[in-house]
Amino acid sequence: MNRPAPDLLKPRKAPQQSRSMATIEAIHTATIQVLLADGVGRLTTTRVSERAGVSVGTMYQYYPHKQALLFAIVERQLDLIVRAMLEAAERLEGCDLRTVSDGLATAWLDAKMADLVSSRAIYAIAAEFDLAELMSRAKNLMVEAISPLLRAIPDARFADPDVTAFMLAALLGGTVRVVMEAGSSEDDLERLRQELPRACLGYLKMSACPLCPSDE
């Protein structure tokens, strides 16, 4: 949606003193708080700055406009997930099917749950503008990390690891998202935690080609 020139989305200037870093941090958390309390529709520059305890003008010193602020926050959150997955992928290199599957599912859940509140809030921004580019980049990074990981699994061979990696990322991301977004209860989250690894493993086993030696 309303695709602003990418340059215009970049922060206006970088902080140099610790004072301003604190300010930026305050703005970020305030944004998330407002997002949760009032929703995207009522997220205004005034409200955010009030909550952050700074003046509106200050915000505009670091972000050329509201969109840039929101964009920065989404970007940060997305980075968190991607990094968590890259880390997990590295750690799981060469492990067997089950370990990899459980590892990926758990890593994703942990990354999201660690900051459940802001995760939920972030989802709300997502629709507001065109995240295709960001998403696409994140997706590619994921696939690039997961695909070789799949290839390195000793007890399974995949016809097309890229496709499987793509689907796996979509499955993890999507499932977690809907459950979280539906304002789910603790029970639902617990169920998710139990079932997600199972789904993950199920799909991988399903996609693993002919040679399936270790199986019930």
Place this chain on the structure above:
Amino acid sequence: MNRPAPDLLKPRKAPQQSRSMATIEAIHTATIQVLLADGVGRLTTTRVSERAGVSVGTMYQYYPHKQALLFAIVERQLDLIVRAMLEAAERLEGCDLRTVSDGLATAWLDAKMADLVSSRAIYAIAAEFDLAELMSRAKNLMVEAISPLLRAIPDARFADPDVTAFMLAALLGGTVRVVMEAGSSEDDLERLRQELPRACLGYLKMSACPLCPSDE
């Protein structure tokens, strides 16, 4: 998000002449068009009414405010999916594991793809206000439909069909959503169509308890 009293979300009055039905239809499709073209952030009453070829006042004759309009559209879309799933569930009653799995995945995909454009648009509204209630209702309907379906599968037994049904709905909904929302290419959609049934079946097999007679 800004939770308005439910009553206020209801349409203001029902159409009685065919003329007004056409108007409402025009408003609905216009809303979706604007949503796709300009995004939620730029969806204004004026823009929608212009596109629909009616006056702003006309809109307010049927919806007390903008939110009610958006709400109505989301509700309609959600109904479509739920109905498609209920239908599929009925049709698949008593079939074996693979048939049920494929049937559900395909039904979901078809329901979404049939109206891919508006589906994508709808996702954008979702974040704008509190859909927890709507979502929750839809979720329950799904689980109520899928759960007995799982119980009736002859070649599989599930420890907790409710949990499995819940997870299955989340998996289907979430996966399809992220792929569609990421503004994916035709290729990605094709991959999804191939892999989703596989994921579905994989998860179900994984959850099916001890007795798994028919398997490689």
Place this chain on the structure above:
DNA sequence: TAAGGATATGAAGGATTCTTCAGGTTTGGA
């Protein structure tokens, strides 16, 4: 065909919101 309900119009009021800018305050180094 005439009356009355249903439907449509769109200018304008009222309320919000984004963003700027001229001027103040704080910080860190010379």
Place this chain on the structure above:
DNA sequence: TCCAAACCTGAAGAATCCTTCATATCCTTA
């Protein structure tokens, strides 16, 4: 201590946007 740069302030301009309502047109039915 003093200054320049970094940082902060917040009232106010400019732009939208939502919603209403007095008025006009269209349908139906008696």
